[in-house]
Amino acid sequence: MSDFRNVWVPVAAVALLLTGAVNRGLAEDPVQGATRIVDLGDAVDLELVFIPAGEFKMGSTAEERAWATGIEGGATPGTERESYEGEQPRAMRVADGFWMGRTEVSVGQFRRFADESGYVTDAEKPGGQPHCFDPEWEISAIAPPHPWIPSPGKSWRDPGFGFPLRSVYPVVCVSWNDGRAFCAWLTERERMAGRLPKGLEYRLPTEAEWAYACRGGRESTYFWWGNDLKEGEGRLNISAVDFLPGRNKIWPLANAPWSDGFAFVSPVDHYGPQGRNGFGLADMCGGVWEIVLDHFDPQGGHEQLYVTDSNYRPVCRGGNYFDVPGNARCAVRLGLQGPAYGDSRDGFRICLGVPRDVRN
Numbered sequence: 001m002s003d004f005r006n007v008w009v010p011v012a013a014v015a016l017l018l019t020g021a022v023n024r025g026l027a028e029d030p031v032q033g034a035t036r037i038v039d040l041g042d043a044v045d046l047e048l049v050f051i052p053a054g055e056f057k058m059g060s061t062a063e064e065r066a067w068a069t070g071i072e073g074g075a076t077p078g079t080e081r082e083s084y085e086g087e088q089p090r091a092m093r094v095a096d097g098f099w100m101g102r103t104e105v106s107v108g109q110f111r112r113f114a115d116e117s118g119y120v121t122d123a124e125k126p127g128g129q130p131h132c133f134d135p136e137w138e139i140s141a142i143a144p145p146h147p148w149i150p151s152p153g154k155s156w157r158d159p160g161f162g163f164p165l166r167s168v169y170p171v172v173c174v175s176w177n178d179g180r181a182f183c184a185w186l187t188e189r190e191r192m193a194g195r196l197p198k199g200l201e202y203r204l205p206t207e208a209e210w211a212y213a214c215r216g217g218r219e220s221t222y223f224w225w226g227n228d229l230k231e232g233e234g235r236l237n238i239s240a241v242d243f244l245p246g247r248n249k250i251w252p253l254a255n256a257p258w259s260d261g262f263a264f265v266s267p268v269d270h271y272g273p274q275g276r277n278g279f280g281l282a283d284m285c286g287g288v289w290e291i292v293l294d295h296f297d298p299q300g301g302h303e304q305l306y307v308t309d310s311n312y313r314p315v316c317r318g319g320n321y322f323d324v325p326g327n328a329r330c331a332v333r334l335g336l337q338g339p340a341y342g343d344s345r346d347g348f349r350i351c352l353g354v355p356r357d358v359r360n
Helices: 013-018 023-026 062-068 081-085 106-115 176-192 207-215
Strands: 003-005 035-041 044-051 054-058 090-094 096-101 131-133 148-150 201-203 289-295 316-317 334-337 351-352
Touching: 023 044, 035 106, 035 176, 044 106, 054 207, 062 081, 062 289, 081 334, 090 207, 096 207, 176 201, 207 289, 207 316
Parallel strands: 003 035
Antiparallel strands: 035 044, 044 096, 054 090, 096 351, 131 148, 201 351, 289 316, 316 334
C-alpha cells in the first residue's frame, strides 16, 4: 500500500534518491488503497485513502426496505423515510477518482482548525442551539419521546454526552457550513504550503461519491459487508446492548443483539481493519451521520451534484450510534433542516477531489 505524505523534499535530495520510489509515487496516478497523510500541525494529522472512479447502484430494493422496517431492522414502518432511497437501485458512475478521509473528522482535527483559524461554529454563535441528548429523558415502554432537544450552550466542545470529550471521537454538533469551512481552511493551508495537488481541492464529498465509497466496491447490499446483520458484530456502532451513561437502561426499540461497547459515540476507527470496508474506509455505517455536499432530493440521490438556490437542505448519510439497524444501511439518507443545523449525531468526512461548486 502506498503512503503519500505531505512533506517537503529538497530538490537536490530528490535527484539523489536511488530508488526513485518517492518520485514515482508522486508522479504516477494513485491506485486504489493508496494513502495520503495530511499534517495539520501540532502533531495532528489526517489520513486519506484513494478511491478510483467506478460504478455502483444508488438506492435500495423493496425487499431491503421491508427488512429495514421489519423486526430485525427495527425502523418505523409506514413512514415515508424509506421512500427517500428511491423506488429501485439506479446504476451510477463516479467519473473521477478521489481521496476520502479514512475516518470522520475527529474532535482533535477539528480543534486544530478552530485554534488556528479562530473559526466559530454555527452552534457557538449567538442564538445557536444544536439538538443534543436530553439528560432528563424518560424512557417510556409505550412510545418514548424523541430524546434530542434544542440545547443552547452546547457545541462540538461539549455535545452533552455526559462523559469527557476525547480527541479521538468524531466531531459532532457541526453543520454543513462548518464542514465546508474546515475544508476551505485545509485547502488554503495546503495550497500555501505548496502541497495541494494540482486541480484538486478539499471539500465535502458529493452524495454519489459518498454512496459509492460507502459500498466499498460492492454494487448494492444492505451494509458494506453484505446483507446479514449478524456479520456486523465488531464492525460498527449503532443501537445495541449498551447501557446509557448513569442508567441501567439501553436504547429502546430494536437493537443489534450484541454490545458494540458504546451507548454514544465510539472513537474513529475503533474497530480497526474489521470495521473498514473494501476501500479501507472506517465507520461508514453507524457512528455519526455524515453531512455531504448535495441538497436533499426526497425522490432519491443523484449522480451529479444536486443543488438549489434557496432552502438548501444538506443530505446526511450512514446512520448514527442511536439508530436501529434498519436506519444504518448504505442506502439510508435524510435531509437536514438547513446549512446551519447542528446535532450531536451529525459529523462529516472530507474528500480531496476535483472542485464542485454548489452555486447554480
